[in-house]
Amino acid sequence: MGSFAQASSLTLTAKWQTDNTTLTPMSYDDGIVYASGDNTLEAWRLQDGVRLWQAILPSPAHFRPRLSETLVISAGRSHLNAWDRTTGSLIWSYKKSAQVAVPYILQDALFFGDGQDFIALNLTDGSERWRFHIEGGAEIHYGAIGRNDTVYLGAGDGVVYAFDAQTGAIKWSFANGADWQYLRQIYLDGDLIIAGGYHDEVLAIQTGNSVPDDKRISWRFYAGNFINSQLVANGNVYFWSPTGWIYAMNNRNGKHLWRHNTHQFKGNSKDWGSIMAELQAKDDHILALDMKRTLHVLSQKTGQDTFSTGLTFVPRPFVLPIPNSNHLLFGDLNGGVLVHELLLDKASPQPSQ
Secondary structure: OOOOOOOOEEEEEEEEEOOOOOEOOOEEEOOEEEEEEOOEEEEEEOOOOEEEEEEEOOOOOOOOOEEOOOEEEEEEOOEEEEEEOOOOOEEEEEOOOOOEOOOEEEOOEEEEEEOOEEEEEEOOOOOEEEEEEOOOOOOOOOOOEEEOOEEEEEOOOOEEEEEEOOOOOEEEEEEOOOOOOOEEEEEEEOOEEEEEEOOOEEEEEEOOOOOOHHHOEEEEEEOOOOOEEEEEEOOEEEEEEOOOEEEEEEOOOOOEEEEEEOOOOOOOOOOOOOOOOOOEEEOOEEEEEOOOOEEEEEEOOOOOEEEEEEOOOOEOOOOEEOOOOOEEEEEEOOOEEEEEEEEOOOOOOEOOO
16 A cells, blocks of 8 residues: 655646546546546556547546446446447447436446436447336436346336346335435445435445345435435445535444534635535545535544645546555546645644534
């Protein structure tokens, strides 16, 4: 792991210019950064900032690139393409019929919503494996999650589905439409789905096939406003709510661990901006990028504000921490990728609010 020096700083070390203006959140694997946007999908080598290849997109990307062992999936509301990870060559393209939703890769298949249909494609050639139609007029907008031979979806009809990944057969379904429609930013932790609910709450849902439907909700927490920037890491769930708090809770039992105040709602100049970027985990810290161009670094264990700094540019709403490194990647409003080095003084965290 990269070690933090005994001084707190965020330093620009490199800048790359893509052929995009509007960048989506980026992806990283094995020394390569994958960036997509309104014009292109690009692969950059982190070590020296060399662009390895570039592919012209048929329409703007709206989601971060998804990676399999051999492919990069680019996706926007109007396209979904698979590209060779080494060369950037187009391998296959899906012709959408309605509106493509957040894609998800599980083993040898790609799962996503297209309007009212939940679809599984074979990764090798893009051929359709199966599809499931959501009744009642609701459309699928958020991504699925899965493990082994099961993929889970919280669709817009107020039902959580567990599908056989190979056949599309429904293993079980849990209808609770009075309490939610969509499940957003869903994660798996053992036998639990951790998700942001549509009605201002975080939910933990049991996935075991022997669990009766009326017992599937393990715990729930009402945050008082919509759940944004949710993250599951190291056995806990971290999330921000516009009520003015970042919360940390235990995944298994919903126990409240800490909360950090971000807004006083009295015109306080120290108030954070809204957090539209997804929270990120970095070593034993949580990274929160707010809309006042400020990066906040909190302790995962205590919620203490370890370090905060204003950025010298207007960022896109994402930050990408690089594993085993001190590097963080941001995007600017001109399609630039900015590489920064984050160094933290562990000895003197500021007290939490």
